[in-house]
Amino acid sequence: MDARCMTRTLQVVDTEYSADAVEWCPIDGWHNVLACGTYQLKMPEDKAGGDSENTKPHMRLGRLYLYSFHQEQLYSPLTEVQRIEMPAILDLKWCHVPLAEHPMLCLANAEGRLELFNLIAEEKNSCLLEPVCSVAVGPECLALSLDWSTGRGDQSESVKIISSDSKGCLSLVSVGGSSPALDVVSQWKAHDFEAWISAFNYWNTDIVYSGGDDNKLKGWDTRMETDGPVFTSSRHSMGVCSIQSSPHRQHILATGSYDEHVLVWDSRQMKRPLADTHVQGGVWRLKWHPTQEQLLLAACMHNGYHILDCKGAFAASVEECPILYSYILHNSLAYGADWSRLPLDAQLAADSQPLSSSATESQKRGECEEGAKKLETEFQDLKIQYESPTGIFDMVMEGEAEDFSGPDFADGSQASGTSEGADMHTVDGAEQPKHEACSNQERTGASLLATCSFYDHILHVWKWERNSTASSR
Template sequence: MTDEEQGLVRPETLFSFDTEYSADSCEYNPELGILATGTYQVNKLNPESESPETEKLGRIYLHKLTHTPNPDSQPESPVGLDSHLVSRLESPAVLDMKWSMREPVLGVVNAKGQLVIYKYTPEEQTASMLSSTDISEGLALALEWNIYYDRIIVSDSKGKVRVLNYTDSEPVVINEYSEHGYESWTCCFSARDPNLVFSGGDDCSLNCYDLRTDGLVHKNSKIHSMGVTAMISDREKEHQLITGSYDEWLRRWDERNLKREVDSIQVGGGVWRIKQRGQRFLVAAMHGGYLVLDNMDIIARYKHGEESLSYGADWINDTTAASCSFYDHVLKLWRFS
């Protein structure tokens, strides 16, 4: 059944930007009006070799988004949203990024196993590095701030999860867990209990840790049939956790009991990002495109193109989203009714 036959909204494209390198993360800061886009590019140093050495390059683009009061006078921006590039930063290949909403800083994890903190300066419309912390012997894959923006959780390709205190100085590791057999693709803090953190891995395991203890407190490796790749603690509904997997299912859990999900929906692609805005979720579903869900009902789907791999997504406002894709290296802004 097609999206039209299912009655799904067909979004309209507002803006398109070639990121040159493959794009996998876009994060919007509404206070600054800045959209950050991270990229990941693997280059072969000696293509003729049977086992060529590679380098993993990245770039961070910063776009300033402004709303124009009279859309009719802006033909290049037909719905009153204008975007222009204000800065680009060279970097090791970017895996994930998150803004702090307490101060104008952007946390970035990269292919060199580093957690890098950038500070954005509105007057100069660019970002400068505040700190760089070697945090993994592999690739640093995902990060999230807690609700107070004074701690950061990072997961890596070695299956480890680390929690750091964040102050004005270097972030400091306070907890470390090694409970995944393969890559730990994703991690998050509970939005309700400051002591609970979660991670998901390529071992199909959903793990829960208590920062007051040294090890695992809950584990479920029976429900996800493939790797757990995305998660978010619901900011609207108490004790609710949302996970996504390579198995193409989005699942809702009760954080206090991880024996079985309380709701689920198949989204037509492996889930790589989940972003919340009120009761709605924005999902980047790899080959399935980008979806908007109202609670757990799909209401809109947007696709860059047949060759794209949907990796990065974030909300701009209630009806507008940003998305970036891997193979076709494109950042887009789009709106749904």
């Protein structure tokens, strides 16, 4: 199978605070809505004449951004519609089904709480998030992750949330339907150190998974006593920090770790993974494509973002999943990543068509130059900072001292990811690997993605196109 790809960076946004979580709304009619969570450590202010060493704890500040994406706005498709100041955000996820007739967003924050918001429509095609309720998952801890039980879009079962925290505990939370409310049903110690990640088995939501800084991947049956897991895997050699069950294929599970490996599992056989892929960066987040079952997006900290083809893993015919594409334009730790369900085919076709005959060459040149200058300005205006986040992250990020020099866009070219060692040529004004280029006629659709990085506090929105043709390698 020969995969030919091309990408285009659509917009770059400075989130001011360090960005660590991003997710597109999965609800029909709201696919153009994007939420982004941030985390910033604020040093305590020194008092006049006080001690040189301030013993006050650092403040963990956060900001929740809500954006709206409009394809017709060619060079600035992403518009900020709301920002909310709050405690630092460690994770955020949309419920996959509407609750009380509204899209629902839940976030995990640095005060050890889960916060629930509903999305409401405003006039003139706008929208806003409104707080609904919150619940504490534990005292003096950070809520590190959460997952909804609704990954397959099933509305027939009761809605639940699983959350993990910095004390190594998991919390199972029920969510009311007609009148949403959060209630901790059960809580248990799962890991000796930080429980970085928690996730449901979307095909059997009584089963949950967790990963911790003790290098363990564990499975739990919430119908039973939670004094022991149903399985424990030590296949990862470092902390397990990302897990996602496939919403398309029963028994398929993806996990990632600081050991820089993405593992694809058959959940019926957890002794040995179906595939093991080295991505050369700690795997902070994994996201299955919403419609193409074989595609897996990985946020790989020091090594950008990678799109993996897991088709061979499903058939147990490969030992590792091919990396179809690598987006490496972020200049800092790759944390947040998500696919949008918004269809882009119509707009892409419009992008590839020439302007109408009434348009002059100077008009076309002017529009291209305007778009290139805008993208260049967005990059140049970014304020690169090196502030340390929470102490938990300090342990993980030790040695974060590389030169975060920004990409050079002096020639006005647009941005694109690359594949390591690939020959390059230009497509749509951006350098592309030759073996990943595809013509307009070969295009078979496009995906819209959002990714965010930590120390440079940057949000990227970009599109990725792929054409698959049968060929022998």
